[in-house]
Amino acid sequence: MGQLKRYHPLNILFDFWTLIKSTFFIVMILFVINIGSEATWVKYGRIIFCAVIVLAIxxxxxxxxxxxxxxxxxxxxxxxxxxxxxxxxxxxxxxxxMQRRQTFIHKLFGLTSVVFETSMSDADASIKFEVISKKELDDLETKIHHSDSMEFEETDETDPAVKQEPANRTVHFRPTRKDTVKASFTSLSFLVLIPIVFSVSSDIKDIFDVESKAKEILMSITATWWIFTLLIVGVVILSVAIGVVRTFIKYGRYEIASDDHTIFISKGMLNKSTFTISKDKVQAIEITQSVIKRVLGLAEVKLISAGSVGEDEAETNSLYPFLPMGRAYAMVSEILPEYEVTPEMHHLPRKSLWVRLLKPSWLWIVATIALVYFKPPVLDIEQAWWIISIGLFVIIYALRILDYVNTRYVLNEGFVQFKQGSMQTTMFVSKRKKIIEVEISRTRLQKRFGLSSVNMVNRAKPVRHTSIEDVPVTMGNDFHKWYVERSKEIEIE
Known part of the structure; x- marks a missing residue:
């Protein structure tokens, strides 16, 4: 066992900062807004708050x-x-x-934070260092790599478009300015100005009586067409600029790299985060496309692992959320040569569509019963309830048809590949030896049409269940036989 030591002393400072952030609004209410109040709840609130702060310190x-x-x-x-x-x-x-994260405060002190995610399921499954020096973290990484017998050898550069980095690290992707602009539109980040404008206008309206003045100003602007046009153009330019800046701050310095054994994904300008995972720890690959991304030919590739991948902005297991579809497939092959993404897949048979259309929609049934009972008038239309019911029915079954059209599957030797979804499609690719459980099930309706449902389980947090419904029963049988062959591939750790 190595030398026993305490965590970095600046952990105390960071804990203090967390305490200040979490109690800021309570301080404002008790000691600023109600500074001269003699109310009982304020007096006792201050006493309790001070006691809690002392205990926290x-x-x-x-x-x-x-x-x-x-x-x-x-x-x-x-x-x-x-x-x-x-x-x-x-x-x-x-x-x-492993997830590195370096906030602005970390940068001031030349430090960083890290979370080592394990496959354990208990509450303390993660090993967290809120503050750690870069040198010590590099030493820990080296120990972890060497424990897996990872050898860093020189390899020849086969692709001139791929840049070689020190320590045998290959950079596969860095977004250009064009990619950043496209990402800002695809992510709709330019719409961030709309809630800001509404929020500011609402605050002004609460303080001043501006409704009558606003009407006068609006009438004068719309009366002069060129002023109105300039105003609209200015708002659009400002929205786009804010979207681009926001995207650049979040995805700036994005980099996807790998060596012989490890994948590195880093991003962020102000707060930098890095996701590191061993290639043999990748449980599956997930490729998602929203409606806008399908129109633009873009996709997001995520790496599924048995460890947690963080939350919100700290989540960095994505191979850039706005990759061109062809580049996404090629990058998967570059980074994970053992994985195969097959463009050609099998469609569901026509009888699968009939099964999906014949299934009752309990959401529509319950909503219709509620509408018939309450009959709420909408826009002064007394019979609006049946219009809403018909509209909901059309939407539900249109989504079912879209899901049928988009659902595809393929078994490719040691790989399985499922794609499904209505508005947003998700393609899931996994190796046979990474699947820990499979289930083949059939409902009465599926039995009548010779169909079945397939469900497989992969290690993840939480455990990942991936299923595909209404496939031919022969495919279900083939999938079961295919999975039985896993016994020849699994390795005892």
């Missing part, structure tokens, strides 16, 4: 003093507690991915 120092860790060439060793001590040993082999 003591807890921050106690946590830093009692929590320690060590790392050798095989495992992490985590210790915490003073009276009730707990010890945990986590082998490096259990780590599925």
């Amino acid at each position: 003591v807890s921050i120092f106690y946590k830093w003093f009692t929590q320690k860790y060590a790392a050798d060439n095989v495992s992490f060793y985590l210790y915490k507690g003073l009276l009730n001590k707990s010890e945990r040993t986590i082998p490096y082999s259990k780590i599925h991915n």
Whole structure:
């Protein structure tokens, strides 16, 4: 076991900053907005708040003093507690991915944060370092890599379009300015100005009586067409500029790279985050396309692993959300040569459509019963309830038809590939040896039409269930036989 040591002292500062952020609004209410109040709830609220703050501060120092860790060439060793001590040993082999994150405050001190995600399912499955020096983190990464017997050898450069980096790292993609502009439109980030305008106008309206003045100004603007045109053009330009800047801040310095054993995905200008995963830890690949992305020929490729991948902006397991479709397929082959994405797939038979149309929609049935009972008037139309019911029926069954059209599947030796979805399509690709469970089921309606449903389970957080419904029963049988062959491929860790 390596040397036992405490976490970085600046953890205390970061915990203080977290405490300040979480209590900011309470401080504003108790000590600013109600500064001169003698109300009972304010008095007792201040006393309770001060007591809680004191306990929180003591807890921050106690946590830093009692929590320690060590790392050798095989495992992490985590210790915490003073009276009730707990010890945990986590082998490096259990780590599925690593997420670096460097906020503006981290940059000021030349530090970073990291989360090592494991395949364990308990509450303490993640190993977190809120503050750690870059040198120490690099040393930990080296130990983890060497524990998997990863050898970093020189390889020849076969593709002139692929840039070689030090340490045998190949950069597969860096977005250009054109990619950033296209991403800002695809993500609709330029629409961020609309809620801001409405929010500001609402606040002004609460303070000043501007409705009558606004009408006068609007009438004068619309009366002069060129002023109105300039105003619209100015708003559009400002919206686009805000969208591009926002996208650039979020996806700036985006980079997808890999070496012989590891994939690296980094992004962010102000807050930089990096997702690192061993290639053999990738459980599956997910390729999604929204309606806009399908029109523009773009796609998002995500790597599915048994470890968590973060939340919101910290989620960095995506191979850039706005990749051209052809480039997305090619990049999967470049980064993960063992995976295959097959463009040609089998469509569902026509009888699958009839099964989907014959299934009752409980959402429509319940909504229609409620509409018949309440008969709510909409836009002063007394009979609007049956119009809403018909509209809901058309939407539900139109989505079912679209899902039927988009649903496809293929078994390709050691791989399975499912694609489905109505408005947004998702293609799921997994290796046979990464699937831990399969289930073939049939409803009474499916039996009448000679169809079945296939469900497979992959390791992920939470466990990933992927199913495809209304496939021919022969495909279900073939899938079961195909999965049985997994026993020849699995390796005991």
